[in-house]
Amino acid sequence: MTVSRTICLGFLTVIAVGTILLMMPFSTSDGSWNDPIVALFTSTSAVCVTGLSVVDPGTYFSFWGQLFILLLAQIGGLGYMTTTTFLITLIGRKFNLRQKIAIQQALDRPGMSDSTQVLRSIIATTLIFEITGTFLLLPAFVPEYGWDQGLWLAIFHSINAWNNAGFSLFKDNLIGYQSSYLVVFTITGLIILGGIGYQVILEAYLWLRDRLLKRTTNLVFSLDFKVATSTTLILLFIGVIAFFAIETRNPETFGSLNLRGQLLLAWFQSVTPRTAGFNTIDIGKMTTAGLFITIAMMFIGASPGGTGGGMKTTTLRVLTSCTKTILQGKEEVLLYERKIAVSLILKAVGVVVGSVGMVIFSTILIALTDPKLDFIQILFEVVSAFATVGLSTGITGSVSIAAKLILIVTMYVGRVGVLLLMAAVLGDPRPTRIHYPEENLLVG
Amino acid sequence: MTVSRTICLGFLTVIAVGTILLMMPFSTSDGSWNDPIVALFTSTSAVCVTGLSVVDPGTYFSFWGQLFILLLAQIGGLGYMTTTTFLITLIGRKFNLRQKIAIQQALDRPGMSDSTQVLRSIIATTLIFEITGTFLLLPAFVPEYGWDQGLWLAIFHSINAWNNAGFSLFKDNLIGYQSSYLVVFTITGLIILGGIGYQVILEAYLWLRDRLLKRTTNLVFSLDFKVATSTTLILLFIGVIAFFAIETRNPETFGSLNLRGQLLLAWFQSVTPRTAGFNTIDIGKMTTAGLFITIAMMFIGASPGGTGGGMKTTTLRVLTSCTKTILQGKEEVLLYERKIAVSLILKAVGVVVGSVGMVIFSTILIALTDPKLDFIQILFEVVSAFATVGLSTGITGSVSIAAKLILIVTMYVGRVGVLLLMAAVLGDPRPTRIHYPEENLLVG
Ligand SMILES: [K+]
C-alpha cells in the first residue's frame, strides 16, 4: 500500500474506533447509548484536532467520554507531527551539506535522521510542554473546582491547547477566563508552540542550548524556521491590531472591557485562528469584518510539521514571494536568499487550489442543505472545519444531519490534506521523461 | 513614462473627463447639476465596463448622459482589447516558427504584427458585432417603444453587451425579456464573443474562412484559443447545470417559469457572470448557494484580450494544471501538450494573490463602513466591482458614500489589474543576474 493510502486509512481507522468508544453508554453522562452522528462527529473532530462540537462536551460526555476525546486528540495531534516528520524523512528532506554538518555537530550524534529517535524526541517534546501547561493551569482551576476536577480541567485544556484541538469542558469555552493572564498566556503559548512545527522547536532548542553553554557552532537556521517564525509573528501582529481596531467598538465582544482587557482579547483572538479553536469572546457576536478576518486567518492556518491545520504559513509565503518575483521581473523565486524550487511552487498552488475548491464545494452544499443560515456562518463553519480550527458562530449543534456529515467529511479532508487524499485516490505519481515544447499564454 | 504608468494614468484621465461630462446639467434628465459622487461612480463604472450603478441610468440620465456612458463604455471596452493586444506585441508574444508561418500564410500578408493593422482589425471586429447585435435587437424593442426609442435601446444594449459593460436603460435590467429567445441569445452571444478575446475571434475567423474556401492551410490553433474556448465552454456548462439545479426550487427566481423558461434563465445567469452584468432575474432574490456560485464565477471572469474582467479563464487553467502536475509527480506544467513557462505560473499566482488580497481588503473596509449589510451582499458587490461584472444584490445605490468610494477604487484596480498597477507604482522591474542556492520548504 502507498504511503498516502496508509495515512488516509489510518486516520479513518482511528476515527472509527473513536466513534464506537464514544457510542458506548459509559461515554455519556446520562449513561445512555450515544447518538451515532454525535459520536462520529465528535470522534472525527477529535482525531482531526478540530474541536468543533455538536454537543457541550463538559456536560454531555462522562469522564470516560472526555478521556476518549482527549486520547483521540492526542493521537491526532501526534499524528500531525509524526506523519509530517515521517513524510519529510521519506521524501528525503534536502538539507545542504553545511546545515547537515551544523545540525549533527549541534546534536553531537550523527544518527539524527533515524526515525525512531525523531519519534522519541517528538513525544518527549509533547510531554514536556503538556505537563508544563498542566502545572501552569492548576492555580487557575484548582481554587474554584478543587483538586480532582481542577487537575482534570488543567490536563484536558493543556493537552487540547498543545494539540490545537480546541475542545473545552466549560460551557462557554474560555470566555470565563478572558481576563486571566495565567490562562490566556499559558493557552496561547501552548497553541503557538504546538502549531509552529517540531522542526522549529528543535532548532530553537539547539540554538538556545548553544547560547546557554556559550558554545560556538555554525548552526544555520533552516528556511522552515525563518519562514514559520517570521510569518507567525507577522500574522499575530496584524491580528492583534486588526481585532483591536475593529472589535473595540462592538459592545458585545470587546466593548465592555478596559484597555488591558481588550488587548488581552485581541491577543487571544489573534492566536486562536492559527488553528486552536479556543475562544474568549462569543464568536457569534463578532462584527462582520471581525468574522471575515478570522475566516482569512483560519484559512491560512498554522505552520507545517506542527499540530495545526489550514493551508499553512509557508504556502502563503511561497505564493507572496511568487508575486514579488513577478513584480520584480525575475524568474527565480527567493525566500531569505534561498531559491524556491518550481516543484515547491506547484505544490503551493496545488494546496491552495485544492483547499479553495473543497471550501467552495462544502459551502455550496451546506447552503443547499441549510438555506436559512447566514452565508458568513456557513463559510465560517466550513473554513473552521477544513482548517481544523474549531471556532464556530454557534451553529454546529443545530445544523441538519446532512450538514453535519458534510462538516465531518470537510474536517477529514482538511486534516489529511487535499493533495495527500488525491494522491491516495489516484495512486502514486508516475514521473515521465517526455518533454513538450513551451508556449506562451495570456494570463490575468 | 513606463507603459504601466501610461495605461493607469490614461484610464484615470478618461474617468475624470467622463465625470465632468456626467456632472453637467445636460447630462441629467431633470436638467440639474449632477451629484459628483454619482458622476464619478458612473464614469468609473462605464470606463471600467463594470455596469454597477448607484442610480437608474434610464431615468436619471438624459439622452446625452446615456450617450456619454455609452462612449465611455466603448472607450473602456476597446481599451481592454487594444491595451492587451498592444501589451502582447510589446512583450514580444512568442509564437513558435510553425505558428508564425501558419498565421502569415493564412493572412496572406507578412505584416501581421504591425500594430496599426491590429488596431484597425479590432475596431472592425467591434463594429461588425455591435451593428449585427443592434439589428438583431430591433425586432424586440421597436414594436414596443417605436423607432426612435427602440433604435436607441438596441444600440445601447448591443454596445453594452459586446463591451461587457452591463448598463441597461430598463429599470429592471433585462428581467422583462427573460423569456425572449431573441434578446437572450443576441445578448449572450455578444457577451461571450466580446469576452473571449480578440485573438480567439481572429483565429476562429481564419479557420472558418479556410474551411469555407476549402483552402488547405496548416493553421495551428494557439494555446490561448484552446484554453479560452474550452474553459469558457466548461464554465458555461457547469453554470447552466448548477443554476438549473439550485434555483428551480426558488419561487422568486426560476420557480414560476416552465422548463423552457428555466433553462433560458439558467443559460443567461451562467453567461452573465463572465463578466457582463446584465440580469434576467432579481439577483437579490437568489438563494445563498446561487449567489455564492455567481461570486465564484464572477471572480474567475472572462478570457484575456477581450472586454471582460476577473482573474481570467487562462489563469484558472494554469493553476489547475499546476495542481494536476504536482499530483502526477511531474515538474513540467502542461496544457494541451505545451509546456507552461515558470514565469507564467508566477504571473498566475501573482494575479490570484493580488486579486484575492484586493477583494479581502475592500470587503473588510465596506464591512466596517456599512456594518448593517449582509456579508454575502458585501462580498458579491466587491467581487462584482473588482471583476468589472456589474451584477448586484441591489445595494449599490444605498451604501454609504465611503463604501461607494471603496467600490470606485475597487473597479479601477480590477480594471487596470493589480499587477499592472503595482508595476506602475513600484516602477519597472529591474532583472538581476545573481543566483541563489536552492532550499526546500514544507508546504501545505
Ligand atoms: K483546532
Ligand SMILES: [K+]
Ligand atoms: K460588466
